[in-house]
Amino acid sequence: MTQATPQITDSHCHLDFPDFGHELDLVVARAVAAGVTRMVTICTRLRNEPQVRGIAEAYAPVFYAAGTHPMSAAEEPMVTVDDLVALARHPKFVGIGETGLDYHYTAESAEVQQRSLRVHIAAAQETGLPLIVHARDADEDMARILAEGYRERAYACVMHCFSSGAGLARAALDLGFYLSMSGIAAFPKSKELRDIFAAAPLDRILLETDAPYLAPPPHRGRRNEPAYTAHTARVGADLFGLDYTAFAAQTQANFDRLFAKAASWQEAA
Template sequence: MPSSLPDLVDSHCHLDFPDLVGEIPQIIARAAAAGVTRMVTICTRLKNEPKVRAIAEAYPEVFYAAGTHPMSAAEEPLASVEELVTLTRHPRMVGIGETGLDYHYTVDSKAIQQTSLRIHIEAAQETGLPLIIHARDADHDMEAILAEGMAKRPFTCVMHCFSSGPRLAEATLEMGFTLSISGIAAFPKSQDLRDIFAKAPLDRLILETDSPYLAPPPFRGKRNEPAYVAHTARALAPLFGLSLEAFAAQTTANFDRLFPRVRGAA
């Protein structure tokens, strides 16, 4: 990678989704051209794990995580701790999830979401791999369940695409967790969210796209892809008084610490 490029990682994307899966080689090439040389593609339904795993096996730049998305928890068979732990035997599976709570559209399934979340927490505790959390309109229950799990046995965790309130940010940072910055933070009206990140320890922040969703400006409203994490990094670096290169280096170091399997494969 030329030294003029930032050293970036996309910690959360969905390369198996229809919007992206047909052009993965081109997507990886565009990512590399922007300085994004590693990415984690996320399996949201365990029945799709073989397909997601195959992508990670085919491309050295790609790693994967697997779990049951909270919005799918009522539609999918409930995962077991043993099933999740078994999946982690694959060396390119680097995280548990995404899991979590989403009461925005699927509040009717909150009981099964909570059960699923607790199962994923236990799998993260058993394996030592980071938990990947999706949280929307469920801050109180999310804080309570994560704290309950930490009290039983510590685990590592990233709050994916963090866009919740300051209380959940403070609580999860106090637990030692990491906040992930998506393109939402680059939207003009996201000052409250940028204020939350500005108050967080710099060593607890990582970057993501959540591709194909949530493209940052100047691509907002269009399909997102891993290369665009560079636009989010460029927009957020001044918040910390850093150059793009320095902010990229810091967030990448944070990622490497949180996802040791990716670092070990480098």
């Protein structure tokens, strides 16, 4: 990475997935060369937490979070608040989740998904770490459960890979939560989604890849990787009428504010 390359963060990727094989050294190096100086890799099944933790321990730019993905909630043992609080003691564990609701593929497990989501909310409240939320075709229940939890005790949250409707965006933003922009926002047919982001406060926007999924143009249809965060960031900069350097700096400040534990680790390293 040259000194002139603006720094950005991939706030959500899955570096433990088999798509990356034995290429992690190269993947992380390409990310850093593209200005992606931090990555948060997400554990979606707690039985895989040791592997995900190992990746964060092996690579200085990588942090991690863990939870039970909503699409796996019916297949996995129900996580407990104590489980998540114990994991959060690791210095590079920086978020709770991903959790959430997915009624597109797994509507039949809606009840167990909602119970799991509430456990993750309680863990975010207990640890002070941000909740990382996956939402698909569940806008009404999602808005209700997030708000109910927040009324009981405030917590921080990012709506990861946000691609839901304007109503859920507004509900999340009204609670002080963040919206994360993935490669979906860069797809040509995503104008409605770009409009939702453009209407959001600039200080509430994060960047992510969700790698290995959802590669932005010009890599669409191929394996995504953290380096491609830069392509989505350029779309975001255009959306907010900023040059790339200014938009990158703002998203870095946003990440540091929400993921304060990662920001502190960077300063101490």
